[in-house]
Amino acid sequence: MEPLRIGNASGFYGDRLSAVREMLEGGPLDVLTGDYLAELTMLILGRARLKNPMYGYASTFARQMEDCLGLAHERGVKIVTNAGGLNPAGLAAVLRDMADRFGIAVRIAHVEGDDLMGTPGRWPEALTANAYLGAWGIKECLDAGADVVVTGRVTDASLVVGPAAAHFGWGREDWDALAGATVAGHILECGAQATGGNFSFFTEIPDPLRPGFPIAEIASDGSSVITKHEGTGGAVTVETVTAQLLYEIAGPRYPGPDVTTRFDTVRLAQDGPDRVRVHGAAGEPPPPATKVCLNHLGGHRNQMTFVLTGLDVEEKAALARAQLEAAMTPRPRTVRWTLARTDHRDAGSEEEASAFLRCVVMDPDPKVVGRAFSGAAVELALASYPGFHATSPPTEASPYGVYTAAYIPNEEVTHVAVLPGGERVEIPPPARTADLAGDAPPPLPDPLPEPLPEGPxxxxxxxxxxxxxxxxxxxxxxxxxxxxxxxxxxxxxxxxxxxxxxxxxxxxxxxxxxxxxxxxxxxxxxxxxxxxxxxxxxxxxxxxxxxxxxxxxxxxxxxxxxxxx
The missing domain is CATH 3.30.70 (Alpha-Beta Plaits)
Incomplete structure (x- = not known):
């Protein structure tokens, strides 16, 4: 069976706007994914939804579809994205209106059930509460003939696992295949980070100005080849893929709602220019609990950064700190000071002779960290250290959010696929699970290589x-x-x-x-x-x-x- 070519065109809410068109025009694809959600993004979308209940999705994706929905349809490329954020049904409706307006015959489905706000007795003060759903709602939508699938909060890798499972007909206990697709999804999820973006040895990357976005050619056993469209910038090497594999993980076991993936079994091999073979991934049953992303408003914050130039930097910092501490009445709940010694001795420019003293304040009351704080800082302007100035003028207080993770039994999450015709299909929780702290198989030994012999x-x-x-x-x-x-x-x-x-x-x-x-x-x-x-x-x-x-x-x-x- 031919591999399934899945590309990615977004690693975060704010990624390259032109990437969707670049991926669709750059070469053959079967599926194009877009990852728009992060823990911080859920907070941003939650605040947008407070202003207008119709909001809550990634508006940039809608702009990209205005430009490229017809192109994707012409090329037979299916779109799978979590851009629905807190309102996948709303984004799906926007896309249907768009398709009708343009006369494009696309079938649009969405996945919901991740939004747990309003769950009786849970998280009454949360601004957002979203379960990390898996791939099976996406698979249900694709099996029903959807051309576009919009989700809310699913795990990033599930955007790849769902299409692969639909294409190859995997079952829910095909652990190794699911693990392989999860690894491919983890590599793709951050876009150009797999093709030389944010890479430690960036000076070795050819054409680093505009890295292409990654593609996974997924085989029926879950193994894959990571590549990119020919002629695009960046590079796909064992090291660029390794870097992305290590991004935001914990231990060798990588738990998800579809499968627990053993990252300690994954092998990489260069398979030609800009081609890395990813194979060997072993999978185990997923855990019995689903992770929930919670955001709530934590209070208000403000900050000032003072510039300290020339001699006596430590003494200048001590004076500014003592003066502002004495002037902050009432004192904010949290006050954090940091001094960055960026100054150089006998510097050839004023900027190189300067250090930065930053004060961050946080409090439930916006007045305490708003004008009261800013006013206290400004009043020092003519009565403090020589050369007093700041990097920016004072500002009003701004709200900040607090992220926490919670876990609830899989059975308490309602995972629903809303098919192109409007039919609602509830996705059951996994029949077999394994608790990582209890009934999971014992971990692999931690085999370390022989140390190098003694030498200079x-x-x-x-x-x-x-x-x-x-x-x-x-x-x-x-x-x-x-x-x-x-x-x-x-x-x-x-x-x-x-x-x-x-x-x-x-x-x-x-x-x-x-x-x-x-x-x-x-x-x-x-x-x-x-x-x-x-x-x-x-x-x-x-x-x-x-x-x-x-x-x-x-x-x-x-x-x-x-x-x-």
Whole structure:
């Protein structure tokens, strides 16, 4: 049976607007997916829905379909997207009106049931509450002849698993095939991150200005080849795919509503220029509980960044901090200070001679962190350190949200496929599950390679021998690192312990750090619990989604065997 070619044209709400047309015109495809949702996006859509109940979906997708719905139909490409957000039925209605207006004979279906707002006795103060649905509602819609399937909150990988299951006729206990498609979906879900975007060794990527979007050629056994349209920018290599595999994961077991995927079984091999074969994925039954993404309004926040130029930076920072602390009446519930020493000695420009002192304040009362805070900061302008100025003028307080995860039994989630003709089909929960903490099979041993023999070492940056990709999962951060060579893996696996990680990332010293080894990828994954506080929307950290945490780690120096350098 011929492979199913699934491309992706969106990795987040705000991705390249032209990508849908580029993917449709760039070469053959069977299915085009678009991932528009993240934990932060659900909060953004929730606030939009407060203003107008008709909103709550990704409006950019509707704009893309205005341009490309007819083109997709002409080329026989099915569209599967989670752009429905909090209102998949509303987006499906918009698309039907659009098709009627343009005279395009497309069959549109949607999937609902993820929205748990209003569930009696649960989360009364939540702004959004959405279960992570799986692939089977998507499959039901495609089996009924849908050309476009709109979902709300499904797992990102399910956008790929659903079409693959429909095409190949997989059953719900074809664990290995489902796991393989889940891996392919995880690789595709962040768009150009699989084709050289945000890649540690970006200087090695040919034509990095506009990376193409990825394609998975999925086989009937769930294995795949990751590629991209010929002539597009970027590159598809074992390392670019490894980087994306390590993005926002935890342990070797990757639980989802369709299958628990064993990332420690995945193998990669270069299969030609811009082609990486992904195979070997093993699957296990999914867990008995469904993850729920909760967002609620946490309060209001504001911030000021003071510029400290020239000499006596530490003393200037101390004065500004003492003055503003004394002037903030009442004091906000949360006050966070950070001093970034970006200044250079005997600098050739004023900017290079400057450091930045940032104050972030948070409080339930917008007045406390609004004009009261801004006014206190402004009043220091002529009475503080020499050279006083800020990077931006004061602003009003802005609301922030708090993300938390909850879990409910699978049976309590109503998963419904609304077919092109309007028929509603309820999708039953999985008949067989396995609790990762209980009845799941024992984990694979953590086989580490033989360490390198003793030899001379040199102090150097970790990034000379390892790549990294980092990101956020709620309030936790993950950093995945891979070695570029087998000898590099023999060193990295033994050198980068949890203790050494804490030394290199001082912010993690008081936090729980868990290390997971993925030997078949020559990779380690570190999960830092609580580094991001209450999640991206509430985080006061300089890099609230930990996107650059891996690159900071790569810049840290330690003793590396000279043989690797």
């Amino acid at each position: 070492v040199r102090r150097a940056a970790l990034g000379l021998v390892a790549g990294a990709r980092s990101g956020d999962k709620g309030g936790d951060a993950n950093v995945g690192l891979w070695a570029r060579t087998e000898d590099g893996w023999r060193w990295l696996a033994h050198a980068l312990t949890v203790e050494r990680f804490r030394e290199l990332v001082p912010e993690a010293r008081g936090l729980t750090v868990t290390r997971h080894a993925l030997p078949r990828l020559r990779a380690l994954n570190f999960v830092v619990s609580g580094l991001l506080g209450e999640g991206v929307a509430a985080s006061t950290r300089f890099d609230p989604q930990a996107k650059a945490l891996g690159e900071w780690l790569r810049s840290r120096e330690l003793d590396i065997p000279e043989a690797l350098l």
